[in-house]
Amino acid sequence: MSRITDPERRFQLLVDSVTEYAIYMLDAEGRVASWNTGAARIKGYSADEIIGQSFSRFFSLEDRRSGMPERLMAEARDHGKAVSEGWRIRKDGSRFWSQAALHAIRDEAGELIGFAKVTRDLTEQREAQQALMESERRFRLLVEGVIDYAMYMLDPEGMITNWNRGAERIKGYLAGDVVGRHFSMFHTPEDRRAGLPARSLHTALKEGRFESEGWRLRKDGSRFWASVVIDAIYDEDGRHIGFAKITRDISERKAAQEALAESEQQFRLLVGGVVDYALYMLDPNGIVSNWNAGAEHIKGYTSDEIVGQHFSRFYTETDRAAGVPFRALSTAAETGRYESEGWRVRKDGTLFWASAVIDAIRDESGRLIGFAKITRDITEKRNAQLELRRAHDQLAQAQKMEALGQLTGGVAHDFNNLLMVVSGQAQLLRKKLQDDPRALRALDAIEASARRGEDLTRHLLAFSRRQRLQPTAVSLSDRAGALKELISAGLPSRLSICVDLPPSLWPVKVDPGELELALLNLAVNARDAMPAGGALTLVAENTTLEAGKHEDIQGDFVAISVSDTGVGIPPDILPKIFDPFFTTKDVDKGTGLGLSQVYGFAKQSGGTVTVSSELGHGTTITLYLPRSQAAPAEGGQGEQEEPATAVGAQILVVEDNPEVAEVAAALLEQLGHRCRVVGNTAAALAALHEGEAPDLVFTDVVMAGEMDGLALARRLRDEHPDLPVLLATGYSQTTQGLGDEFPILHKPYKLDELSRAVSATLAQPSRGNLVRFDSARSARRKRDGQRPT
Structure with missing residues (x-):
């Protein structure tokens, strides 16, 4: 093989590392000229035993007598390649089921210099899939006479314009029975009612192709499970002129279809030219030595532009500075293989998320001579996975909230009934025992416990957004003094308090009592975060939220921020602070429902709540409450007259x-x-x-x-x-x-x-x-x- 150069030798070693395929060359007369490890494993011959021998020795006696080897060579010579499938013979005389492709190889002048042969042993799959034998027989019949496929054309409206023998055999209709009729006649009544025929044509026209499986009807009314492909057909001017429709009866293969899906996909990628994978070689220093069509398609470089360049140019500047390319080659050299996912850079500077595999290639003596690198662009897959993960997280949160709400509703009713009995009996006893100080202290404890239980239920209902609110228009600036007094009442003197609620604030639509409780809960949490003292600040401002910036809310809001100068919240704790019963305090120091009430109040009021914190530098929790278009009630209206106490009813x-x-x-x-x-x-x-x-x-x-x-x-x-x-x-x-x-x-x-x-x-x-x-x-x-x- 005097025409072979050193880069081609390297490529041969790449081919030699593929052990699942027999990949070898024939000279123009059909004699074996090269032999890879996969060929030795599959066919049993060593390179010394087979090189120079005619490849016809791999065929059965009947195939040799029929002239099959010569026909395949003639077909490959005339048409560029020949694909075959059938029994082949190993060195020990045993047979294996082969799937093979024979490609003609020509020199620069177009002169035939030999053939490239790729063979795969499919014996185990064939023996393990007896249910597929009939389908495989039909496939061979399709190749010979196209009678296992219903192949016909439709006009743009879905009317049948021609009909082949396979369609006649599978569906039972003669051409005269169906030409001119709509193809929906083959669909089941339920599919027609669901609009499947029209939807399949629409999909084929929009996306270029429609694929599906489902039940179809024969002329005699019986059903069969069909694999259907519809391709939109365009003329030279790009005008849509109809559809090509191929239907296959795969009733017997239906059960085994999932097991075959992956291998069929791989086979299609191989036949299609391997354009979805970047396959290339590196020398031991990481210099690109060859380049395939998939690499050009994915990364944008032609072979002339990239061969001789270092593969690190595909990495981001950050990865190069961190030594990622060097570590990848070192790992592959030490362990034989390196796998990773990460951002890579195309020729035009755009980024894509890549799945990369690097395999070390060694010669017969074990010396490292380079690396085989396979890269795939999985950006869409990664985006879909991230989107699915976000959707799962949102669904899980919604389900948790719904489950907690339902649980809270049932518990609240029964629990409040229990508290009613406890609290009511205590109130009744108080009048009878008013002269017994010890009994009154016991009743005080009972009633205090009942009030704590009531508060617990109220906080749970607030978190699950099932609290019965009575929203009204509230002016925060008018309530500034009262809010400062409310917050200050529960805080120690070591804390300085600043309340800034300017008159320009919009009125908000909230339940005033729940608002005060939320602010009080925030103040208590701020107090606990500043055991050595500090500053608590309550400020508010008008803000307009755009769609998509803060979950699913938008419009005019008043942002009320409560900030402290305390210890801050650790990053791993931050996502959990609004969960009910979650607390970092001692068992007897809190219920873990204060911030849950804040969260539920904000959500049920039509707003939201955010938190930002830095360890050692304090925390800010911001309530976004919706602006009220109604004016707040005048403060001077006074309280309503208390009705006279009724008795004797x-x-x-x-x-x-x-x-x-x-x-x-x-x-x-x-x-x-x-x-x-x-x-x-x-x-x-x-x-x-x-x-x-x-x-x-x-x-x-x-x-x-x-x-x-x-x-x-x-x-x-x-x-x-x-x-x-x-x-x-x-x-x-x-x-x-x-x-x-x-x-x-x-x-x-x-x-x-x-x-x-x-x-x-x-x-x-x-x-x-x-x-x-x-x-x-x-x-x-x-x-x-x-x-x-």
């Missing part, structure tokens, strides 16, 4: 929890009212027509049965419009959008709260007229024929 208590019902009735009786208790809404409706008519219905919201407390209240409003109804709830999502439809008393409630709620409800207007409790009761009893008491 007949109250119907509707509560399905016996312990809570007992406490509610006892508290009402302590207030001077008379009670009748029923355990469900059906009993409540019946009680309206039995005995003394009630002056007020006091009902729980959450109750079992066909009708809950809210439905009962609405029915009473329709049937007894002058009968007041007061709702009680530990938590119910059904009251979220209730507004001012009915008064609501939240469990656990105190005796004075119950008194005010009952008095206010009895004094509320009815159908536009203000009716006082005593006159309404007299009128109702007169109507019902009862004697006033």
